[in-house]
Amino acid sequence: MAEIIERRARQSVLNALSDTRVVVIVGARQVGKRTLALEIVKSDFPATVINLDERAVRESVLADPAGALADLEEPAFIDEVQRGGNDLLLEIKASVDRDNRPGRFLLTGSARICSRHGGPSRPSPAGWSSSASLL
Ligand SMILES: Nc1ncnc2c1ncn2[C@@H]1O[C@H](COP(=O)(O)OP(=O)(O)OP(=O)(O)O)[C@@H](O)[C@H]1O
Numbered sequence: 709m710a711e712i713i714e715r716r717a718r719q720s721v722l723n724a725l726s727d728t729r730v731v732v733i734v735g736a737r738q739v740g741k742r743t744l745a746l747e748i749v750k751s752d753f754p755a756t757v758i759n760l761d762e763r764a765v766r767e768s769v770l771a772d773p774a775g776a777l778a779d780l781e782e783p784a785f786i787d788e789v790q791r792g793g794n795d796l797l798l799e800i801k802a803s804v805d806r807d808n809r810p811g812r813f814l815l816t817g818s819a820r821i822c823s824r825h826g827g828p829s830r831p832s833p834a835g836w837s838s839s840a841s842l843l
């Protein structure tokens with residue numbers, strides 16, 4: 709059962725990457741977001757991988773989100789994007805507004821990250837990305 713759901717999500721992520729600037733894999737904790745993204749990167753969508761669960765990576769992104777993003781070779785898979793804070797999301801938004809080619813960023817994050825009810829103080833990628841939910 710889980711296998712069928714994942715395969716379907718895998719293809720929808722690939723389809724989204726072909727026509728959308730930012731694709732977010734969302735889902736509950738431990739559902740397999742990182743595993744699916746890494747599999748996609750390995751097989752069909754070569755990308756730089758960074759993981760904001762790693763402290764050194766997180767600290768450098770939090771200290772200078774714009775610089776960190778500018779230094780990132782694209783396309784890029786950013787795991788645990790919510791840990792980069794609102795400023796990272798705003799920088800990603802600004803970056804894809806400047807350059808709207810599809811498939812620039814593959815993100816994974818907690819389900820909350822894509823909520824449309826973020827409010828003004830919490831930027832949400834919901835309006836400027838595709839999301840695939842892992843159940
Ligand atoms: N398709 C799969 N088949 C079997 N095990 C899997 C599969 N996908 C993920 N797992 C296992 O489930 C666990 C969680 O996977 P993963 O880290 O990819 O999930 P996540 O959604 O990114 O988790 P987190 O909420 O901690 O960020 C890992 O131990 C991983 O090996």
Ligand SMILES: [Mg+2]
Nearest residue numbers: 741742788816
């Ligand atoms: Mg994860």
